[in-house]
Amino acid sequence: MISESDLLDRVPSGLYIGGEWRPAEDGATLDVFDPATGRRVKTIASASVADGKAALDAACDAFPSWSRTPARDRSEILRRAFDLLQERKDEFALLMTVEMGKPLAEAKGEIAYGGEFIRWFSEEAPRIQGRYGANPEGTGRMIVSQHPVGPCFLITPWNFPLAMATRKIAPALAAGCTVVIKPAELTPLTTLYFAQLLEDAGLPKGVLNVITTKTSAAVSEPIIRDPRLRKLSFTGSTPVGQKLLEQAAGAVLRTSMELGGNAPFLVFEDADLDKAVDGAIAAKFRNIGQACTAGNRFLVHRSVADEFARRVSERVRSFGIGRGTEEGVTIGPLINDKAVEKVSSLVDDAVERGARLETGGKIIDGPGSFYEPTVVVDVQPGSDILREEIFGPVLAIQPFDDEDEAVRLANDTEYGLVSYVFTQSLTRGQRMIERLETGMMGLNTGLVSNAAAPFGGWKFSGLGREGGAEGILEYVQTKYTLTPNP
Ligand code: NAD
Numbered sequence: 001m002i003s004e005s006d007l008l009d010r011v012p013s014g015l016y017i018g019g020e021w022r023p024a025e026d027g028a029t030l031d032v033f034d035p036a037t038g039r040r041v042k043t044i045a046s047a048s049v050a051d052g053k054a055a056l057d058a059a060c061d062a063f064p065s066w067s068r069t070p071a072r073d074r075s076e077i078l079r080r081a082f083d084l085l086q087e088r089k090d091e092f093a094l095l096m097t098v099e100m101g102k103p104l105a106e107a108k109g110e111i112a113y114g115g116e117f118i119r120w121f122s123e124e125a126p127r128i129q130g131r132y133g134a135n136p137e138g139t140g141r142m143i144v145s146q147h148p149v150g151p152c153f154l155i156t157p158w159n160f161p162l163a164m165a166t167r168k169i170a171p172a173l174a175a176g177c178t179v180v181i182k183p184a185e186l187t188p189l190t191t192l193y194f195a196q197l198l199e200d201a202g203l204p205k206g207v208l209n210v211i212t213t214k215t216s217a218a219v220s221e222p223i224i225r226d227p228r229l230r231k232l233s234f235t236g237s238t239p240v241g242q243k244l245l246e247q248a249a250g251a252v253l254r255t256s257m258e259l260g261g262n263a264p265f266l267v268f269e270d271a272d273l274d275k276a277v278d279g280a281i282a283a284k285f286r287n288i289g290q291a292c293t294a295g296n297r298f299l300v301h302r303s304v305a306d307e308f309a310r311r312v313s314e315r316v317r318s319f320g321i322g323r324g325t326e327e328g329v330t331i332g333p334l335i336n337d338k339a340v341e342k343v344s345s346l347v348d349d350a351v352e353r354g355a356r357l358e359t360g361g362k363i364i365d366g367p368g369s370f371y372e373p374t375v376v377v378d379v380q381p382g383s384d385i386l387r388e389e390i391f392g393p394v395l396a397i398q399p400f401d402d403e404d405e406a407v408r409l410a411n412d413t414e415y416g417l418v419s420y421v422f423t424q425s426l427t428r429g430q431r432m433i434e435r436l437e438t439g440m441m442g443l444n445t446g447l448v449s450n451a452a453a454p455f456g457g458w459k460f461s462g463l464g465r466e467g468g469a470e471g472i473l474e475y476v477q478t479k480y481t482l483t484p485n486p
Pocket of ligand 1: 159164184217218235240243259260291
Protein backbone atom coordinates (compact mmCIF):
# COMPACT_ATOMS: atom_id res chain seq x y z
CA MET A 1 0.00 0.00 0.00
CA ILE A 2 1.38 3.36 -1.06
CA SER A 3 2.11 5.91 1.68
CA GLU A 4 0.15 9.13 1.82
CA SER A 5 3.18 11.31 1.06
CA ASP A 6 4.28 9.17 -1.91
CA LEU A 7 0.74 9.34 -3.26
CA LEU A 8 0.55 13.12 -2.90
CA ASP A 9 3.92 13.42 -4.67
CA ARG A 10 2.57 11.33 -7.51
CA VAL A 11 -0.48 13.57 -8.09
CA PRO A 12 0.29 16.17 -10.78
CA SER A 13 0.37 19.76 -9.58
CA GLY A 14 -0.01 21.50 -12.93
CA LEU A 15 -2.85 22.41 -15.23
CA TYR A 16 -3.52 19.79 -17.90
CA ILE A 17 -3.88 21.59 -21.22
CA GLY A 18 -3.44 20.07 -24.67
CA GLY A 19 -1.90 16.96 -23.16
CA GLU A 20 0.81 18.92 -21.29
CA TRP A 21 1.15 19.53 -17.57
CA ARG A 22 2.05 23.15 -16.98
CA PRO A 23 2.05 25.82 -14.28
CA ALA A 24 -0.38 28.73 -14.42
CA GLU A 25 0.84 31.36 -16.89
CA ASP A 26 1.09 33.92 -14.07
CA GLY A 27 2.59 31.41 -11.62
CA ALA A 28 -0.41 31.54 -9.25
CA THR A 29 -0.98 28.59 -6.93
CA LEU A 30 -3.72 27.10 -4.81
CA ASP A 31 -3.33 25.22 -1.51
CA VAL A 32 -5.28 22.04 -0.81
CA PHE A 33 -6.09 21.08 2.80
CA ASP A 34 -7.02 17.95 4.72
CA PRO A 35 -10.31 18.81 6.48
CA ALA A 36 -9.61 16.26 9.23
CA THR A 37 -6.42 17.99 10.36
CA GLY A 38 -6.54 21.44 8.79
CA ARG A 39 -3.11 20.66 7.37
CA ARG A 40 -2.06 21.79 3.87
CA VAL A 41 -1.42 18.67 1.82
CA LYS A 42 -0.40 20.02 -1.58
CA THR A 43 0.04 23.20 -3.58
CA ILE A 44 -1.08 23.16 -7.20
CA ALA A 45 -1.44 25.57 -10.09
CA SER A 46 -4.29 28.09 -10.04
CA ALA A 47 -5.44 28.87 -13.57
CA SER A 48 -5.91 32.42 -14.84
CA VAL A 49 -8.41 33.63 -17.44
CA ALA A 50 -5.70 33.11 -20.09
CA ASP A 51 -5.18 29.50 -18.94
CA GLY A 52 -8.93 28.92 -19.18
CA LYS A 53 -8.89 30.21 -22.74
CA ALA A 54 -5.89 28.01 -23.58
CA ALA A 55 -7.77 24.98 -22.25
CA LEU A 56 -10.79 25.80 -24.42
CA ASP A 57 -8.49 26.35 -27.42
CA ALA A 58 -7.07 22.86 -26.87
CA ALA A 59 -10.54 21.30 -26.57
CA CYS A 60 -11.63 23.06 -29.77
CA ASP A 61 -8.51 21.92 -31.65
CA ALA A 62 -8.99 18.32 -30.57
CA PHE A 63 -12.71 18.19 -31.41
CA PRO A 64 -12.61 17.50 -35.20
CA SER A 65 -10.42 14.46 -34.80
CA TRP A 66 -12.00 13.07 -31.61
CA SER A 67 -15.54 13.49 -32.93
CA ARG A 68 -14.59 11.43 -36.00
CA THR A 69 -12.79 8.75 -33.97
CA PRO A 70 -14.82 5.54 -34.34
CA ALA A 71 -17.14 4.90 -31.42
CA ARG A 72 -15.50 1.53 -30.81
CA ASP A 73 -12.11 3.23 -30.32
CA ARG A 74 -13.58 5.80 -27.93
CA SER A 75 -15.25 2.98 -26.08
CA GLU A 76 -12.03 1.02 -25.70
CA ILE A 77 -10.16 3.97 -24.21
CA LEU A 78 -12.93 4.37 -21.65
CA ARG A 79 -12.87 0.66 -20.90
CA ARG A 80 -9.11 0.81 -20.32
CA ALA A 81 -9.68 3.75 -18.00
CA PHE A 82 -12.22 1.67 -16.06
CA ASP A 83 -9.70 -1.17 -15.73
CA LEU A 84 -6.92 1.20 -14.63
CA LEU A 85 -9.22 2.70 -12.01
CA GLN A 86 -9.77 -0.77 -10.54
CA GLU A 87 -6.00 -1.28 -10.41
CA ARG A 88 -5.48 2.10 -8.71
CA LYS A 89 -8.53 2.09 -6.50
CA ASP A 90 -6.64 2.11 -3.20
CA GLU A 91 -4.73 5.19 -4.32
CA PHE A 92 -7.84 7.05 -5.44
CA ALA A 93 -9.64 6.13 -2.22
CA LEU A 94 -6.83 7.42 -0.05
CA LEU A 95 -6.57 10.60 -2.10
CA MET A 96 -10.28 11.35 -1.72
CA THR A 97 -10.16 10.69 2.00
CA VAL A 98 -7.22 13.04 2.37
CA GLU A 99 -8.64 15.94 0.38
CA MET A 100 -12.35 15.56 1.16
CA GLY A 101 -12.53 13.72 4.48
CA LYS A 102 -14.90 10.81 3.80
CA PRO A 103 -14.06 7.51 5.52
CA LEU A 104 -11.90 5.19 3.43
CA ALA A 105 -14.67 2.59 3.04
CA GLU A 106 -16.96 5.25 1.59
CA ALA A 107 -14.21 6.48 -0.71
CA LYS A 108 -13.95 2.92 -2.04
CA GLY A 109 -17.73 2.91 -2.49
CA GLU A 110 -17.46 6.10 -4.52
CA ILE A 111 -14.82 4.52 -6.74
CA ALA A 112 -17.14 1.58 -7.40
CA TYR A 113 -19.99 3.99 -8.19
CA GLY A 114 -17.93 6.54 -10.12
CA GLY A 115 -16.15 3.80 -12.04
CA GLU A 116 -19.46 2.38 -13.23
CA PHE A 117 -20.10 5.54 -15.25
CA ILE A 118 -16.91 4.89 -17.18
CA ARG A 119 -17.87 1.27 -17.87
CA TRP A 120 -21.49 2.16 -18.63
CA PHE A 121 -20.64 4.89 -21.13
CA SER A 122 -17.88 2.81 -22.69
CA GLU A 123 -20.75 0.45 -23.52
CA GLU A 124 -23.07 3.25 -24.66
CA ALA A 125 -20.58 4.82 -27.10
CA PRO A 126 -21.18 2.28 -29.89
CA ARG A 127 -24.95 2.34 -29.32
CA ILE A 128 -25.62 5.97 -30.22
CA GLN A 129 -28.27 5.42 -32.84
CA GLY A 130 -30.34 7.20 -35.42
CA ARG A 131 -33.36 6.10 -37.43
CA TYR A 132 -34.51 5.95 -41.03
CA GLY A 133 -38.02 5.58 -42.39
CA ALA A 134 -40.76 6.76 -44.70
CA ASN A 135 -42.57 9.98 -43.84
CA PRO A 136 -46.31 9.60 -43.15
CA GLU A 137 -47.22 11.03 -46.58
CA GLY A 138 -45.08 8.44 -48.33
CA THR A 139 -43.32 11.16 -50.31
CA GLY A 140 -39.86 10.82 -48.84
CA ARG A 141 -37.47 9.26 -46.38
CA MET A 142 -36.67 10.76 -42.98
CA ILE A 143 -33.22 10.27 -41.51
CA VAL A 144 -32.58 11.15 -37.86
CA SER A 145 -28.93 11.19 -36.81
CA GLN A 146 -27.05 12.12 -33.64
CA HIS A 147 -23.88 14.24 -33.58
CA PRO A 148 -21.51 15.16 -30.74
CA VAL A 149 -22.47 18.55 -29.46
CA GLY A 150 -18.91 19.97 -29.43
CA PRO A 151 -16.43 21.22 -26.82
CA CYS A 152 -17.93 21.01 -23.32
CA PHE A 153 -17.19 22.80 -20.05
CA LEU A 154 -17.74 20.63 -16.98
CA ILE A 155 -17.83 22.13 -13.46
CA THR A 156 -17.91 19.78 -10.49
CA PRO A 157 -18.42 20.12 -6.70
CA TRP A 158 -16.20 18.93 -3.86
CA ASN A 159 -18.46 16.35 -2.22
CA PHE A 160 -17.88 13.42 -4.63
CA PRO A 161 -14.55 14.29 -6.22
CA LEU A 162 -14.40 11.25 -8.50
CA ALA A 163 -18.01 10.35 -9.25
CA MET A 164 -19.13 13.86 -10.15
CA ALA A 165 -16.27 14.00 -12.66
CA THR A 166 -16.77 10.57 -14.23
CA ARG A 167 -20.54 11.14 -14.48
CA LYS A 168 -19.78 13.99 -16.89
CA ILE A 169 -16.47 13.05 -18.50
CA ALA A 170 -17.48 9.52 -19.50
CA PRO A 171 -20.65 10.40 -21.46
CA ALA A 172 -18.97 13.43 -23.04
CA LEU A 173 -16.02 11.40 -24.32
CA ALA A 174 -18.27 8.49 -25.32
CA ALA A 175 -20.37 10.85 -27.44
CA GLY A 176 -17.30 12.27 -29.22
CA CYS A 177 -17.12 15.57 -27.34
CA THR A 178 -13.96 17.18 -26.00
CA VAL A 179 -13.79 18.61 -22.52
CA VAL A 180 -12.50 21.32 -20.24
CA ILE A 181 -13.17 20.33 -16.63
CA LYS A 182 -12.92 22.59 -13.62
CA PRO A 183 -13.06 20.68 -10.33
CA ALA A 184 -13.92 22.39 -7.05
CA GLU A 185 -11.00 24.30 -5.55
CA LEU A 186 -11.44 22.39 -2.26
CA THR A 187 -10.88 18.95 -3.83
CA PRO A 188 -9.00 19.27 -7.13
CA LEU A 189 -6.47 16.47 -6.64
CA THR A 190 -8.72 13.54 -7.57
CA THR A 191 -9.54 15.10 -10.96
CA LEU A 192 -5.85 15.77 -11.68
CA TYR A 193 -4.99 12.19 -10.82
CA PHE A 194 -7.87 10.97 -12.97
CA ALA A 195 -6.64 13.04 -15.94
CA GLN A 196 -3.32 11.25 -15.56
CA LEU A 197 -5.18 7.94 -15.63
CA LEU A 198 -7.03 8.89 -18.83
CA GLU A 199 -3.73 9.81 -20.44
CA ASP A 200 -2.38 6.40 -19.42
CA ALA A 201 -5.50 4.81 -20.95
CA GLY A 202 -4.57 6.37 -24.29
CA LEU A 203 -6.76 9.45 -24.49
CA PRO A 204 -5.36 11.71 -27.23
CA LYS A 205 -3.92 15.10 -26.34
CA GLY A 206 -6.40 17.93 -25.92
CA VAL A 207 -9.50 15.74 -25.65
CA LEU A 208 -9.61 16.35 -21.90
CA ASN A 209 -8.21 19.49 -20.25
CA VAL A 210 -8.19 20.27 -16.54
CA ILE A 211 -8.08 23.72 -15.02
CA THR A 212 -7.83 24.05 -11.27
CA THR A 213 -8.30 27.54 -9.92
CA LYS A 214 -9.07 29.59 -6.85
CA THR A 215 -10.81 32.18 -9.04
CA SER A 216 -13.62 30.00 -10.39
CA ALA A 217 -16.05 32.76 -11.30
CA ALA A 218 -13.50 34.91 -13.14
CA VAL A 219 -12.01 31.99 -15.09
CA SER A 220 -15.33 30.29 -15.91
CA GLU A 221 -17.33 33.18 -17.26
CA PRO A 222 -15.23 33.88 -20.38
CA ILE A 223 -15.28 30.16 -21.20
CA ILE A 224 -19.07 30.01 -20.84
CA ARG A 225 -19.51 33.14 -22.96
CA ASP A 226 -17.11 31.93 -25.68
CA PRO A 227 -19.22 31.06 -28.75
CA ARG A 228 -16.99 28.06 -29.51
CA LEU A 229 -18.21 26.32 -26.36
CA ARG A 230 -21.25 24.16 -27.11
CA LYS A 231 -22.20 22.70 -23.75
CA LEU A 232 -22.03 23.48 -20.04
CA SER A 233 -22.60 20.75 -17.48
CA PHE A 234 -22.61 21.91 -13.88
CA THR A 235 -23.05 20.16 -10.56
CA GLY A 236 -23.24 22.36 -7.50
CA SER A 237 -25.50 24.68 -5.61
CA THR A 238 -28.68 26.16 -7.06
CA PRO A 239 -27.64 29.84 -6.71
CA VAL A 240 -24.42 29.25 -8.66
CA GLY A 241 -26.34 27.18 -11.23
CA GLN A 242 -28.77 30.06 -11.74
CA LYS A 243 -25.88 32.47 -12.28
CA LEU A 244 -24.30 30.16 -14.85
CA LEU A 245 -27.61 29.74 -16.67
CA GLU A 246 -27.75 33.51 -17.11
CA GLN A 247 -24.24 33.50 -18.56
CA ALA A 248 -25.16 30.59 -20.83
CA ALA A 249 -28.24 32.33 -22.18
CA GLY A 250 -26.19 34.68 -24.37
CA ALA A 251 -24.91 31.89 -26.59
CA VAL A 252 -28.06 29.72 -26.20
CA LEU A 253 -25.70 27.18 -24.73
CA ARG A 254 -26.83 23.62 -24.09
CA THR A 255 -26.78 23.13 -20.31
CA SER A 256 -27.15 20.35 -17.77
CA MET A 257 -27.66 21.42 -14.17
CA GLU A 258 -27.39 19.05 -11.22
CA LEU A 259 -28.25 21.35 -8.34
CA GLY A 260 -29.21 21.29 -4.70
CA GLY A 261 -31.73 19.08 -2.94
CA ASN A 262 -33.94 19.02 0.13
CA ALA A 263 -35.01 15.38 0.16
CA PRO A 264 -38.06 14.36 2.16
CA PHE A 265 -37.76 10.94 3.81
CA LEU A 266 -41.25 9.63 4.59
CA VAL A 267 -41.87 6.90 7.14
CA PHE A 268 -45.50 5.76 7.21
CA GLU A 269 -47.16 3.95 10.09
CA ASP A 270 -47.13 0.71 8.05
CA ALA A 271 -43.36 0.85 7.35
CA ASP A 272 -40.97 -1.92 8.34
CA LEU A 273 -39.23 0.19 10.98
CA ASP A 274 -35.96 -1.75 10.94
CA LYS A 275 -35.64 -1.18 7.20
CA ALA A 276 -36.64 2.46 7.59
CA VAL A 277 -33.91 2.98 10.18
CA ASP A 278 -31.31 1.30 7.95
CA GLY A 279 -32.48 3.44 5.03
CA ALA A 280 -32.38 6.60 7.13
CA ILE A 281 -28.81 5.96 8.28
CA ALA A 282 -27.71 5.41 4.68
CA ALA A 283 -29.66 8.35 3.25
CA LYS A 284 -28.52 10.74 5.96
CA PHE A 285 -25.02 9.87 7.09
CA ARG A 286 -23.38 8.70 3.85
CA ASN A 287 -20.65 11.20 2.97
CA ILE A 288 -21.10 12.78 6.43
CA GLY A 289 -24.45 14.10 5.25
CA GLN A 290 -22.81 16.07 2.43
CA ALA A 291 -24.77 14.68 -0.50
CA CYS A 292 -27.37 16.37 -2.69
CA THR A 293 -29.40 13.17 -2.23
CA ALA A 294 -29.11 13.25 1.59
CA GLY A 295 -32.40 12.91 3.45
CA ASN A 296 -33.00 16.42 4.73
CA ARG A 297 -36.46 16.26 6.31
CA PHE A 298 -37.49 13.04 8.04
CA LEU A 299 -41.28 13.09 8.02
CA VAL A 300 -42.47 10.33 10.30
CA HIS A 301 -46.04 9.29 11.16
CA ARG A 302 -46.77 10.45 14.71
CA SER A 303 -47.61 6.92 15.88
CA VAL A 304 -44.06 5.66 15.14
CA ALA A 305 -42.06 8.90 15.43
CA ASP A 306 -40.76 8.30 18.99
CA GLU A 307 -39.74 4.73 18.28
CA PHE A 308 -38.06 5.72 15.00
CA ALA A 309 -36.16 8.51 16.78
CA ARG A 310 -35.08 6.15 19.56
CA ARG A 311 -33.76 3.55 17.14
CA VAL A 312 -31.89 5.94 14.83
CA SER A 313 -30.38 7.75 17.83
CA GLU A 314 -29.08 4.48 19.21
CA ARG A 315 -27.33 3.81 15.91
CA VAL A 316 -26.01 7.37 15.65
CA ARG A 317 -24.49 7.21 19.16
CA SER A 318 -22.42 4.21 18.05
CA PHE A 319 -20.70 6.01 15.15
CA GLY A 320 -16.91 6.30 15.18
CA ILE A 321 -15.82 9.88 14.54
CA GLY A 322 -12.37 10.81 13.29
CA ARG A 323 -10.05 11.03 10.33
CA GLY A 324 -11.37 8.80 7.54
CA THR A 325 -8.11 6.89 7.29
CA GLU A 326 -8.51 5.50 10.82
CA GLU A 327 -9.96 2.08 11.56
CA GLY A 328 -13.59 2.12 12.74
CA VAL A 329 -14.34 5.68 11.64
CA THR A 330 -17.77 6.09 10.04
CA ILE A 331 -18.10 9.87 10.35
CA GLY A 332 -15.30 12.08 9.09
CA PRO A 333 -14.96 15.86 9.13
CA LEU A 334 -17.10 18.33 7.23
CA ILE A 335 -15.36 19.99 4.32
CA ASN A 336 -14.32 23.11 6.28
CA ASP A 337 -15.10 25.28 9.31
CA LYS A 338 -17.62 27.33 7.36
CA ALA A 339 -19.66 24.18 6.75
CA VAL A 340 -19.50 23.35 10.48
CA GLU A 341 -20.77 26.82 11.37
CA LYS A 342 -23.66 26.53 8.93
CA VAL A 343 -24.75 23.14 10.27
CA SER A 344 -24.42 24.38 13.83
CA SER A 345 -26.56 27.46 13.16
CA LEU A 346 -29.29 25.33 11.54
CA VAL A 347 -29.44 23.06 14.59
CA ASP A 348 -29.41 26.02 17.00
CA ASP A 349 -32.26 27.67 15.10
CA ALA A 350 -34.33 24.46 15.19
CA VAL A 351 -33.79 24.10 18.94
CA GLU A 352 -34.64 27.76 19.58
CA ARG A 353 -37.91 27.20 17.76
CA GLY A 354 -38.86 24.27 19.97
CA ALA A 355 -37.14 21.15 18.61
CA ARG A 356 -35.47 18.69 21.00
CA LEU A 357 -31.99 17.15 20.68
CA GLU A 358 -31.97 13.35 21.01
CA THR A 359 -28.24 13.16 20.51
CA GLY A 360 -25.38 15.37 19.32
CA GLY A 361 -25.82 19.06 18.58
CA LYS A 362 -22.33 20.36 19.22
CA ILE A 363 -19.23 21.42 17.32
CA ILE A 364 -16.25 19.16 18.12
CA ASP A 365 -13.09 21.06 19.01
CA GLY A 366 -10.33 21.08 16.37
CA PRO A 367 -8.00 20.34 14.79
CA GLY A 368 -10.21 19.56 11.82
CA SER A 369 -13.78 20.55 10.97
CA PHE A 370 -15.98 18.16 12.94
CA TYR A 371 -19.62 18.30 14.03
CA GLU A 372 -21.31 15.68 16.21
CA PRO A 373 -23.69 13.32 14.42
CA THR A 374 -27.04 14.63 15.58
CA VAL A 375 -30.71 13.66 15.81
CA VAL A 376 -33.21 16.43 16.45
CA VAL A 377 -36.93 15.71 16.91
CA ASP A 378 -40.20 17.64 16.86
CA VAL A 379 -38.81 20.17 14.42
CA GLN A 380 -41.30 23.03 14.18
CA PRO A 381 -42.66 24.47 10.93
CA GLY A 382 -40.72 27.55 9.86
CA SER A 383 -37.36 26.22 11.08
CA ASP A 384 -34.49 26.97 8.70
CA ILE A 385 -33.40 23.31 8.78
CA LEU A 386 -36.58 22.35 6.89
CA ARG A 387 -35.97 24.87 4.14
CA GLU A 388 -32.20 24.74 3.61
CA GLU A 389 -29.88 21.94 2.57
CA ILE A 390 -28.24 20.84 5.84
CA PHE A 391 -25.17 19.27 4.20
CA GLY A 392 -24.03 17.74 7.46
CA PRO A 393 -24.66 14.79 9.82
CA VAL A 394 -27.96 16.03 11.25
CA LEU A 395 -31.16 13.99 11.08
CA ALA A 396 -34.19 16.23 11.62
CA ILE A 397 -37.55 14.63 12.40
CA GLN A 398 -40.95 16.25 11.90
CA PRO A 399 -44.08 14.23 12.73
CA PHE A 400 -47.19 14.06 10.49
CA ASP A 401 -50.74 12.76 11.04
CA ASP A 402 -51.98 11.52 7.66
CA GLU A 403 -50.90 10.84 4.09
CA ASP A 404 -52.17 14.12 2.66
CA GLU A 405 -50.23 16.09 5.24
CA ALA A 406 -47.10 14.01 4.53
CA VAL A 407 -47.34 14.75 0.81
CA ARG A 408 -48.01 18.43 1.41
CA LEU A 409 -44.97 18.74 3.70
CA ALA A 410 -42.77 16.67 1.37
CA ASN A 411 -43.56 18.86 -1.64
CA ASP A 412 -43.27 22.11 0.32
CA THR A 413 -39.84 23.01 -1.07
CA GLU A 414 -38.51 24.59 -4.23
CA TYR A 415 -36.20 21.58 -4.64
CA GLY A 416 -37.18 18.29 -6.29
CA LEU A 417 -34.18 16.00 -6.52
CA VAL A 418 -35.08 12.83 -4.63
CA SER A 419 -37.58 11.51 -2.12
CA TYR A 420 -37.58 8.41 0.06
CA VAL A 421 -40.70 6.51 1.07
CA PHE A 422 -41.00 3.69 3.56
CA THR A 423 -44.30 1.81 3.48
CA GLN A 424 -45.30 -1.81 3.13
CA SER A 425 -48.40 -0.88 1.14
CA LEU A 426 -47.95 -1.31 -2.59
CA THR A 427 -50.80 1.03 -3.45
CA ARG A 428 -49.50 3.73 -1.12
CA GLY A 429 -46.07 3.36 -2.72
CA GLN A 430 -47.69 3.79 -6.14
CA ARG A 431 -49.58 6.86 -4.95
CA MET A 432 -46.31 8.37 -3.78
CA ILE A 433 -44.77 7.86 -7.24
CA GLU A 434 -47.65 9.93 -8.60
CA ARG A 435 -47.72 12.57 -5.89
CA LEU A 436 -44.14 13.39 -4.87
CA GLU A 437 -42.51 16.12 -6.98
CA THR A 438 -38.99 14.71 -7.33
CA GLY A 439 -36.92 13.39 -10.21
CA MET A 440 -35.96 10.28 -8.25
CA MET A 441 -37.50 8.20 -5.50
CA GLY A 442 -36.26 5.46 -3.20
CA LEU A 443 -39.18 3.19 -2.32
CA ASN A 444 -38.13 1.29 0.81
CA THR A 445 -34.47 2.08 0.20
CA GLY A 446 -32.20 4.91 1.28
CA LEU A 447 -29.83 4.81 -1.71
CA VAL A 448 -30.89 5.37 -5.32
CA SER A 449 -27.80 6.30 -7.33
CA ASN A 450 -26.83 3.95 -10.14
CA ALA A 451 -24.87 4.52 -13.34
CA ALA A 452 -27.60 2.76 -15.34
CA ALA A 453 -30.32 5.11 -14.08
CA PRO A 454 -31.21 8.69 -15.06
CA PHE A 455 -30.00 10.84 -12.15
CA GLY A 456 -31.48 14.31 -11.94
CA GLY A 457 -34.01 16.62 -10.40
CA TRP A 458 -37.24 18.53 -10.90
CA LYS A 459 -37.91 22.15 -10.01
CA PHE A 460 -34.90 24.05 -8.61
CA SER A 461 -32.85 20.84 -8.47
CA GLY A 462 -31.88 21.07 -12.09
CA LEU A 463 -32.10 20.29 -15.76
CA GLY A 464 -31.07 17.16 -17.63
CA ARG A 465 -30.04 13.70 -16.53
CA GLU A 466 -26.75 11.94 -15.83
CA GLY A 467 -26.41 8.20 -16.29
CA GLY A 468 -28.70 5.66 -17.91
CA ALA A 469 -29.70 5.72 -21.55
CA GLU A 470 -30.57 9.40 -21.03
CA GLY A 471 -27.06 10.41 -19.94
CA ILE A 472 -25.45 10.37 -23.37
CA LEU A 473 -28.27 12.38 -24.93
CA GLU A 474 -26.97 15.40 -23.01
CA TYR A 475 -23.85 15.34 -25.20
CA VAL A 476 -25.35 14.78 -28.66
CA GLN A 477 -27.44 16.96 -30.90
CA THR A 478 -30.10 15.65 -33.23
CA LYS A 479 -30.25 16.24 -36.98
CA TYR A 480 -33.27 15.38 -39.09
CA THR A 481 -32.75 15.05 -42.83
CA LEU A 482 -35.46 14.64 -45.48
CA THR A 483 -34.65 13.02 -48.77
CA PRO A 484 -37.01 12.11 -51.66
CA ASN A 485 -37.93 8.50 -52.19
CA PRO A 486 -35.15 6.53 -53.86
P1 NAD B 1 -20.89 25.31 -5.40
O1 NAD B 1 -22.05 25.71 -6.24
O2 NAD B 1 -20.36 26.30 -4.43
O3 NAD B 1 -19.66 24.93 -6.33
C1 NAD B 1 -19.75 23.96 -7.34
C2 NAD B 1 -18.67 24.21 -8.36
O4 NAD B 1 -18.90 25.47 -8.98
C3 NAD B 1 -17.24 24.28 -7.80
O5 NAD B 1 -16.36 23.76 -8.76
C4 NAD B 1 -17.02 25.77 -7.66
O6 NAD B 1 -15.66 26.12 -7.75
C5 NAD B 1 -17.75 26.29 -8.86
N1 NAD B 1 -18.22 27.66 -8.77
C6 NAD B 1 -18.68 28.33 -7.69
N2 NAD B 1 -19.06 29.57 -8.04
C7 NAD B 1 -18.85 29.67 -9.38
C8 NAD B 1 -19.06 30.71 -10.34
N3 NAD B 1 -19.57 31.88 -10.00
N4 NAD B 1 -18.73 30.45 -11.63
C9 NAD B 1 -18.23 29.27 -12.00
N5 NAD B 1 -18.00 28.26 -11.14
C10 NAD B 1 -18.31 28.46 -9.85
O7 NAD B 1 -21.29 23.95 -4.72
P2 NAD B 1 -20.43 23.05 -3.74
O8 NAD B 1 -20.46 23.66 -2.39
O9 NAD B 1 -19.11 22.71 -4.35
O10 NAD B 1 -21.28 21.70 -3.75
C11 NAD B 1 -22.37 21.52 -2.95
C12 NAD B 1 -23.65 21.73 -3.73
O11 NAD B 1 -23.66 20.87 -4.86
C13 NAD B 1 -24.88 21.38 -2.93
O12 NAD B 1 -25.87 22.34 -3.17
C14 NAD B 1 -25.28 20.03 -3.51
O13 NAD B 1 -26.64 19.72 -3.36
C15 NAD B 1 -24.90 20.17 -4.92
N6 NAD B 1 -24.73 18.87 -5.55
C16 NAD B 1 -25.66 18.45 -6.43
C17 NAD B 1 -25.54 17.20 -7.02
C18 NAD B 1 -26.56 16.73 -8.01
O14 NAD B 1 -26.26 15.80 -8.72
N7 NAD B 1 -27.74 17.31 -8.08
C19 NAD B 1 -24.47 16.38 -6.70
C20 NAD B 1 -23.53 16.82 -5.78
C21 NAD B 1 -23.67 18.09 -5.21
